[in-house]
Amino acid sequence: MTDTPAETDVAIIGAGPAGLFAAFQCAMLRLNCVLIDVLPEVGGQCAALYPEKPIYDIPACPAVEGAQLIARLEEQIAPFNIPRLLKHRVESLEGHRGNFTLGTNQGTTLKAKAIIIAAGAGAFGPNRPPLEGLEAFEDTGAVQYYVRRKADFAGRRIVIAGGGDSALDWALSLKDNAEKLYLVHRRDRFRGAPESLRQLDEAVAAGQIEKVVPYQLHALHGQNGALEGVEVADLDGATRMLEADVLLPFFGLATDLGPVARWGMDTMRSTIPVTPSSCETSLPGVFAVGDVATYPGKLKLILQGFSEAAMAAHAIYPIVNPDQALHFEYSTSKGVPA
Structure with a gap:
């Protein structure tokens, strides 16, 4: 140089x-x-x-x-x-x-x-979800916006939120590493390449990915920055708790x-x-x-x-x-x- x-x-x-x-x-x-x-x-x-x-x-x-x-x-x-x-x-x-x-x-x-x-x-920089107490979970890595090492997610319960290519690609990439993987989106239609959508359907049918639709992120639960669950809500306000160690929001x-x-x-x-x-x-x-x-x-x-x-x-x-x-x-x- x-x-x-x-x-x-x-x-x-x-x-x-x-x-x-x-x-x-x-x-x-x-x-x-x-x-x-x-x-x-x-x-x-x-x-x-x-x-x-x-x-x-x-x-x-x-x-x-x-x-x-x-x-x-x-x-x-x-x-x-x-x-x-x-x-x-x-x-x-x-x-x-x-x-x-x-x-x-x-x-x-x-x-x-x-x-x-x-x-x-x-x-x-990432578009961050408007969730109370988000910063505490960001500081510990329980909420992350980028995946730099797939090995860091081995054996973990993962919630991926989003409906575009990044959410789809990482759901497909991490499904073999995760103990449990949820894919949360506010509607049942995802924006992705046809091949990615086909692979998603196969992974859902095989039980490797659980689609949580139509839901949106509602709240984070845990103590001292350690995530225990992600609460999601449907369009009528009904909520559901997803047991999770890490949240990956991909909102662009x-x-x-x-x-x-x-x-x-x-x-x-x-x-x-x-x-x-x-x-x-x-x-x-x-x-x-x-x-x-x-x-x-x-x-x-x-x-x-x-x-x-x-x-x-x-x-x-x-x-x-x-x-x-x-x-x-x-x-x-x-x-x-x-």
């Missing part, structure tokens, strides 16, 4: 999957770049929220855990020795296309000719673009509209890729973030090299630049 330079061709804000692949694409075009992330390690949500969660829609990988995907992306960029500014939050952006200056919360200044924002959901993330929203580009509900063919934002020279970028027909898939990273890198090339035509070659022909 090289020391962070004072100047670079491309500053990549966000070191999740899309940011890491953007670094690879820039390097393949011989564009110098720097990775910047507020977290202490690369990987974004993959590393911070679901390192052991299988991902099934990465091409050529039938299943890959979040941490494994990040490790492979790091291996891919390793030959380029790309500098990183970790634990740095970009607070300010000044200048114009071809001549930007970024300032971070650590007092670091970096000049760049172009910017790629790969900030995922921006600053993120509260996201915030933070300082990015004040840089003068168009934003829309914590996302940044971009031109689909180049991923350039309304601020010339600033590009956005991955979950933070939006346009008609956008799919929030990691593989789409990879494609956007490639388009942004190619659109940046003439900014950095205005007098040079880019003669694109496939990687099978050109290999990895020395």
Whole structure:
């Protein structure tokens, strides 16, 4: 790893999957770049929220855990020795296309000719259920919003609350580890991939998962932060007690673009509209890729973030090299630049 330079061709804000692949694409075009992330390690949500969660829609990988995907992306960029500014939050952006200056919360200044924002959901945190005494159970780990190690849940009585992909995926992933697993949702219909719904029906029929529908979280019971039961209520107010050691509420993330929203580009509900063919934002020279970028027909898939990273890198090339035509070659022909 090289020391962070004072100047670079491309500053990549966000070191999740899309940011890491953007670094690879820039390097393949011989564009110098720097990775910047507020977290202490690369990987974004993959590393911070679901390192052991299988991902099934990465091409050529039938299943890959979040941490494994990040490790492979790091291996891919390793030959380029790309500098990183970790634990740095970009607070300010000044200048114009071809001549930007970024300032971070650590007092670091970096000049760049172009910017790629790969900030995922921006600053993120869980949507917490409005339950009395919740904090005491959070402090002991009886209530958790992320699963970092599946082994921590072996032999435990688990209540998962939510009706989306995260709730479904973790219910299916943890069912073989748990002593008992409840899946609570306010209605009987779940929002998930058809294959996940099929697997859920099989697990319910086999007694591995108990669906508790239509119910909502009502109260937590226990002492000194040790959870003993989760009380749920149906739409008529009738309650039921579920004996449990841990509650995993998956109600999505509260996201915030933070300082990015004040840089003068168009934003829309914590996302940044971009031109689909180049991923350039309304601020010339600033590009956005991955979950933070939006346009008609956008799919929030990691593989789409990879494609956007490639388009942004190619659109940046003439900014950095205005007098040079880019003669694109496939990687099978050109290999990895020395």
